[in-house]
Amino acid sequence: xxxxxxxxxxxxxxxxxxxxxxxxxxxxxxxxxxxxxxxxxxxxxxxxxxxxxxxxxxxxxxxxxxxxxxxxxxxxxxxxxxxxxxxxxxxxxxxxxxxxxxxxxxxxxxxxxxxxxxxxxxxxxxxxxxxxxxxxxxxxxxxxxxxxxxxxxxxxxxxxxxxxxxxxxxxxxxxxxxxxxxxxxxxxxxxxxxxxxxxxxxxxxxxxxxxxxxxxxxxxxxxxxxxxxxxxxxxxxxxxxxxxxxxxxxxxxxxxxxxx
Amino acid sequence: xxxxxxxxxxxxxxxxxxxxxxxxxxxxxxxxxxxxxxxxxxxxxxxxxxxxxxxxxxxxxxxxxxxxxxxxxxxxxxxxxxxxxxxxxxxxxxxxxxxxxxxxxxxxxxxxxxxxxxxxxxxxxxxxxxxxxxxxxxxxxxxxxxxxxxxxxxxxxxxxxxxxxxxxxxxxxxxxxxxxxxxxxxxxxxxxxxxxxxxxxxxxxxxxxxxxxxxxxxxxxxxxxxxxxxxxxxxxxxxxxxxxxxxxxxx
Numbered sequence: 001x002x003x004x005x006x007x008x009x010x011x012x013x014x015x016x017x018x019x020x021x022x023x024x025x026x027x028x029x030x031x032x033x034x035x036x037x038x039x040x041x042x043x044x045x046x047x048x049x050x051x052x053x054x055x056x057x058x059x060x061x062x063x064x065x066x067x068x069x070x071x072x073x074x075x076x077x078x079x080x081x082x083x084x085x086x087x088x089x090x091x092x093x094x095x096x097x098x099x100x101x102x103x104x105x106x107x108x109x110x111x112x113x114x115x116x117x118x119x120x121x122x123x124x125x126x127x128x129x130x131x132x133x134x135x136x137x138x139x140x141x142x143x144x145x146x147x148x149x150x151x152x153x154x155x156x157x158x159x160x161x162x163x164x165x166x167x168x169x170x171x172x173x174x175x176x177x178x179x180x181x182x183x184x185x186x187x188x189x190x191x192x193x194x195x196x197x198x199x200x201x202x203x204x205x206x207x208x209x210x211x212x213x214x215x216x217x218x219x220x221x222x223x224x225x226x227x228x229x230x231x232x233x234x235x236x237x238x239x240x241x242x243x244x245x246x247x248x249x250x251x252x253x254x255x256x257x258x259x260x
Numbered sequence: 261x262x263x264x265x266x267x268x269x270x271x272x273x274x275x276x277x278x279x280x281x282x283x284x285x286x287x288x289x290x291x292x293x294x295x296x297x298x299x300x301x302x303x304x305x306x307x308x309x310x311x312x313x314x315x316x317x318x319x320x321x322x323x324x325x326x327x328x329x330x331x332x333x334x335x336x337x338x339x340x341x342x343x344x345x346x347x348x349x350x351x352x353x354x355x356x357x358x359x360x361x362x363x364x365x366x367x368x369x370x371x372x373x374x375x376x377x378x379x380x381x382x383x384x385x386x387x388x389x390x391x392x393x394x395x396x397x398x399x400x401x402x403x404x405x406x407x408x409x410x411x412x413x414x415x416x417x418x419x420x421x422x423x424x425x426x427x428x429x430x431x432x433x434x435x436x437x438x439x440x441x442x443x444x445x446x447x448x449x450x451x452x453x454x455x456x457x458x459x460x461x462x463x464x465x466x467x468x469x470x471x472x473x474x475x476x477x478x479x480x481x482x483x484x485x486x487x488x489x490x491x492x493x494x495x496x497x498x499x500x501x502x503x504x505x506x507x508x509x510x511x
Contacts, residue, residue: 014377021370025406097361098378099337168286254340258279
């Protein structure tokens with residue numbers, strides 16, 4: 001673990017620079033530039049609002065805000081997971097030419113996704129103002145919940161980096177699992193009220209994306225305290241996963257260049 | 261020769277590297293055929309030891325597949341040895357082969373910084389040398405365009421400029437002196453010579469061009485099937501190597 005922190009310290013600037021440069025190139029290469037970062041979640045929010053409110057005629061209070069929080073959380077989680085699987089092979093040109101601790105690649109990617117998530121969350125604030133969602137002091141819990149989300153995604157991602165190299169079709173498996181999780185995370189419905197009794201509790205307990213999404217909604221929309229036990233549990237799990245991932249990478253990363 | 265001959269900057273001892281047991285597997289395939297696939301072992305390097313004194317230029321020759329590139333990558337720290345040790349005595353090292361690990365979507369300018377940081381330089385240090393690198397690479401406006409738009413010659417010009425100007429203690433060069441246009445070839449050749457004059461710089465070159473090795477190197481190592489076949493003065497070794505290759509063509 002000491003080596004992990006030393007490496008992070010050493011390559012931190014590289015990760016930041018690389019993330020910045022990538023964001024810049026994304027902006028430079030597309031027609032509507034950074035507008036896509038706003039347009040993309042807004043369009044999906046409109047689609048889900050249409051399906052849920054008009055087709056299925058159900059709703060949650062402040063539905064657009066509700067969906068937007070779900071989408072923002074989910075997008076970050078999904079990008080971290082699916083990005084990790086092919087991380088090393090997609091950075092082939094670097095990995096085969098120079099030594100770099102492989103989780104630094106994930107760190108750099110995570111900065112990029114974090115930045116985009118922050119844009120998305122600022123839209124949440126704008127939506128909250130538009131729909132007159134009452135702001136409460138509970139909003140301060142935002143940062144701790146964000147940290148839990150980050151640590152859990154990073155931990156899962158760092159383990160997937162390793163297996164993504166050796167298992168050729170892991171990408172397909174992960175995609176299917178992510179699709180399933182997408183529907184089981186309650187992005188456009190409320191797990192607590194829509195899923196029957198024993199299952200909703202189980203779902204919120206085993207699916208980190210569902211749990212974290214729910215916590216964000218609690219503090220932003222309902223103005224309630226988050227579940228501290230739940231948050232500390234997932235923080236702990238995230239740290240353990242990260243430790244396992246980092247350990248595996250340290251042990252095997254030298255062979256990666258031989259395989260890809 | 262240089263005065264600080266006694267100081268060693270690369271020592272390789274009994275190095276073994278093999279590509280083994282690293283076969284990828286796929287869930288689909290292992291479900292369809294329950295047989296476990298045989299592990300193929302290929303020993304690329306089988307027991308190599310040598311020292312490179314500080315400030316020297318060492319050339320490596322050998323036919324394709326004799327383990328030259330594997331050796332360079334091992335020295336650069338991309339692979340770890342399966343057996344034996346490589347000690348760089350704390351020197352910084354850069355591997356120059358076609359493209360030094362550029363991110364294709366980013367511009368040449370950004371890649372200068374990224375590559376530099378990966379070689380262990382700080383942003384400020386790179387900033388100081390930035391102009392010199394851009395001037396040496398001589399890419400005109402292309403330096404501000406994504407690397408994916410570059411031709412292979414431009415790619416290696418930039419790669420060479422970065423490693424040559426940033427000056428790591430050890431430079432490992434894998435067959436790049438033969439790329440680029442005539443003007444750049446002369447320029448990089450001269451830069452190489454200038455680097456060689458620097459007595460703190462240690463260089464290992466892999467090349468198939470005998471003339472280059474003859475002129476630049478202090479010593480040549482001939483690798484054959486993962487082992488050192490011969491090691492010594494450039495002229496002797498290269499003559500013998502050329503004879504050997506000719507006899508292979510005849511038979």
